[in-house]
Amino acid sequence: MNLIILTETDRVGENGFVLSDHRAEHIRAVLKRGVGDSVSVGILNGPTGSAKITRAGSDLVQLECDQWSEIVPPIPEIDLICALPRPQTLKKVLLTCAMMGVRSLHLVRANRVEKSYFSSPLILSENQLPYLTEGLSQGKLTRLPQVQVHDKFRRFFEDELPTFGSDTSESLRLLCSPDTEAPLDKVFSAGAAQVVVAIGPEGGWVPFETELMQSLGFRAFTLGRWTLRVEHAVTAALAQVELLRLMQQA
Amino acid sequence: MNLIILTETDRVGENGFVLSDHRAEHIRAVLKRGVGDSVSVGILNGPTGSAKITRAGSDLVQLECDQWSEIVPPIPEIDLICALPRPQTLKKVLLTCAMMGVRSLHLVRANRVEKSYFSSPLILSENQLPYLTEGLSQGKLTRLPQVQVHDKFRRFFEDELPTFGSDTSESLRLLCSPDTEAPLDKVFSAGAAQVVVAIGPEGGWVPFETELMQSLGFRAFTLGRWTLRVEHAVTAALAQVELLRLMQQA
Numbered sequence: 404m405n406l407i408i409l410t411e412t413d414r415v416g417e418n419g420f421v422l423s424d425h426r427a428e429h430i431r432a433v434l435k436r437g438v439g440d441s442v443s444v445g446i447l448n449g450p451t452g453s454a455k456i457t458r459a460g461s462d463l464v465q466l467e468c469d470q471w472s473e474i475v476p477p478i479p480e481i482d483l484i485c486a487l488p489r490p491q492t493l494k495k496v497l498l499t500c501a502m503m504g505v506r507s508l509h510l511v512r513a514n515r516v517e518k519s520y521f522s523s524p525l526i527l528s529e530n531q532l533p534y535l536t537e538g539l540s541q542g543k544l545t546r547l548p549q550v551q552v553h554d555k556f557r558r559f560f561e562d563e564l565p566t567f568g569s570d571t572s573e574s575l576r577l578l579c580s581p582d583t584e585a586p587l588d589k590v591f592s593a594g595a596a597q598v599v600v601a602i603g604p605e606g607g608w609v610p611f612e613t614e615l616m617q618s619l620g621f622r623a624f625t626l627g628r629w630t631l632r633v634e635h636a637v638t639a640a641l642a643q644v645e646l647l648r649l650m651q652q653a
Numbered sequence: 654m655n656l657i658i659l660t661e662t663d664r665v666g667e668n669g670f671v672l673s674d675h676r677a678e679h680i681r682a683v684l685k686r687g688v689g690d691s692v693s694v695g696i697l698n699g700p701t702g703s704a705k706i707t708r709a710g711s712d713l714v715q716l717e718c719d720q721w722s723e724i725v726p727p728i729p730e731i732d733l734i735c736a737l738p739r740p741q742t743l744k745k746v747l748l749t750c751a752m753m754g755v756r757s758l759h760l761v762r763a764n765r766v767e768k769s770y771f772s773s774p775l776i777l778s779e780n781q782l783p784y785l786t787e788g789l790s791q792g793k794l795t796r797l798p799q800v801q802v803h804d805k806f807r808r809f810f811e812d813e814l815p816t817f818g819s820d821t822s823e824s825l826r827l828l829c830s831p832d833t834e835a836p837l838d839k840v841f842s843a844g845a846a847q848v849v850v851a852i853g854p855e856g857g858w859v860p861f862e863t864e865l866m867q868s869l870g871f872r873a874f875t876l877g878r879w880t881l882r883v884e885h886a887v888t889a890a891l892a893q894v895e896l897l898r899l900m901q902q903a
Contacts, residue, residue: 405880503879543880586899627895629753630655630793638885639892645877646893649836 404429404540406445407454409466418468420444420454427464430456444468445545447536480506480597481644482574484564486513486604487552488633490523494534495634500548501538503641507549509564512556513612515604526552556612560619564599574599578616579640580623581607581630587643590622593651600640602633654679654790656695657704659716668718670694670704677714680706694718695795697786730756730847731894732824734814736763736854737802738883740773744784745884750798751788753891757799759814762806763862765854776802806862810869814849824849828866829890830873831857831880837893840872843901850890852883 407430413420422430430436437459445451450471458465485496487510500508512521524530531550539545553559575595577587579602601621608616617623626639657680663670672680680686687709695701700721708715735746737760750758762771774780781800789795803809825845827837829852851871858866867873876889 499885502881502885541880541882586896586903588896588900589903625899626892627899629895630791631752632791635749635752635888638888642876642889642892643896645879646836646838646896649875649877650838653836653839 404433406443406451406540406543406545407466408447408536408540408545409444409468410447415465419457420466420468421463422466423463427459427462430464431459441469442466443543445539445543447539447545448547449545451543451545481641482507482509482597482599483637483641484509484511484599484601485633485637486511486602486608487516487520488604489517489520490525492633493520493523493525496637497531497534497548497550498538498541499634499637499641500550501535501544502542503538503638504542504544504546505548505641506546507551509551509553509559511553511559513604514556514609515606521552521554557615560615564619576616576619576621577601577640577644578613578621578623579603579626579636580613581625582613583623583625585624587624587626588647590624591644591647598644600644602636602640605633654683654787656693656701656790656793656795657716658697658786658790658795659694659718660697665715668704669707670716670718671713672716673713677712680714681709691719692716693793695789695793697789697795698797699795701793701795731891732757732759732847732849733887733891734759734761734849734851735883735887736761736852736858737766737770738854739767739770740775742883743770743773743775746887747781747784747798747800748788748791749884749887749891750800751785751794752792753788753888754792754794754796755798755891756796757801759801759803759809761803761809763854764806764859765856771802771804807865810865814869826866826869826871827851827890827894828863828871828873829853829876829886830863831875832863833873833875835874837874837876838897840874841894841897848894850894852886852890855883 407426409420413422415421430442436442436456438456440456441453444454452468452471454466454468456464457467483500483505488496528550535547574597575592577600601616626636657676659670663672665671680692686692686706688706690706691703694704702718702721704716704718706714707717733750733755738746778800785797824847825842827850851866876886
């Protein structure tokens with residue numbers, strides 16, 4: 404944990420927080436900090452700062468936050484669409500999205516998504532929270548990605564997608580695809596404030612799906628000469644978008 | 654498994670192979686294939702092809718390879734240097750390297766590497782093999798990355814590094830670093846046939862280490878505005894190198 408993520412339910416005073424779960428254990432056993440030491444903290448969807456340990460018992464740690472940074476580190480806007488992956492993969496995708504500052508994650512039904520994935524407990528946001536928080540903690544971020552599950556493929560792309568985000572008219576829609584040889588720079592627009600990237604299921608999208616997405620302005624690109632797992636495709640896509648954004652700023 | 658990886662120990666004839674481990678289970682339970690069906694196979698460090706199932710019992714599957722492709726898919730050369738990560742992370746790094754076609758992986762000692770990691774069973778190549786094979790199987794590749802463990806930081810960089818690979822005089826040496834704002838394109842050379850990327854430990858390299866690497870020609874770049882885990886940094890770095898290579902070819 405690079406940042407101990409705190410929530411309102413941990414709060415016991417204006418700047419006091421009590422932790423009694425794995426975070427307390429982490430502070431004691433991994434960070435090896437005790438009373439009087441400081442740790443880096445972040446309020447969920449709020450500022451980061453530092454906190455002094457005022458109590459460290461066998462089952463709880465009490466913190467007094469003594470310094471807040473005004474600014475939550477800005478991360479460029481990016482939204483991700485993923486065909487709903489198997490639960491074990493979804494855990495990794497959730498962590499990655501939080502760690503890499505994804506604004507929203509849309510988990511959609513697709514032809515090659517097994518129906519049973521939609522009855523996984525991980526569909527519920529309270530069950531996603533631990534993985535998201537772990538990602539924020541690793542990435543030193545506090546802004547929780549918005550995660551939405553979309554049960555209807557066509558309705559999501561045709562009706563719901565146009566309404567998300569504040570600047571969709573300016574958004575660049577991208578589609579990772581093994582069926583094209585165009586690298587990302589061929590479809591990347593300089594200055595697109597908002598980027599949406601779609602990642603398919605294991606086995607890929609079916610032609611109906613890619614055709615519908617392309618008719619809605621999604622531009623296909625290849626991540627490279629690989630066959631990747633979903634969680635690796637997510638990381639690779641975010642890394643390539645970031646590289647092109649950094650290149651444009653220079 | 655996108656490719657069932659076969660080894661010489663599985664061979665029972667010129668083109669016959671018998672599997673009795675998790676690959677047999679995977680063919681039956683996940684791929685749901687039986688006698689007469691075909692599966693995609695690859696010989697470790699050899700060709701890929703297809704095989705017909707000639708027997709499918711409760712605990713073994715027999716295959717008869719009936720078609721070989723002459724050519725193992727070429728993957729651009731890349732070597733990776735990683736500060737030896739914790740065992741759980743190393744498993745992921747091994748899988749990723751095999752899946753993404755890394756030629757060699759050098760696991761080195763560094764100041765912030767815990768000494769105990771060098772006594773992990775995963776230091777031994779026979780214990781690495783399952784993770785590498787799983788990666789090849791996912792990536793549809795057959796060439797096993799060469800994995801070497803280097804117990805001395807300075808000796809590795811000063812004495813051993815210059816001798817690995819066949820074209821080190823032409824090699825581009827790169828160093829992921831949070832201490833620079835230069836994106837990868839700023840340090841990437843058009844036409845470098847061989848690329849070596851170094852990824853630090855959790856907590857990063859210490860100044861002595863980066864200074865030594867930079868004195869040996871390693872050029873520092875940032876993956877982006879993130880704090881990533883080692884396994885994500887590996888994927889992100891490989892993805893960014895691949896993007897620049899694809900851009901140069903176009």
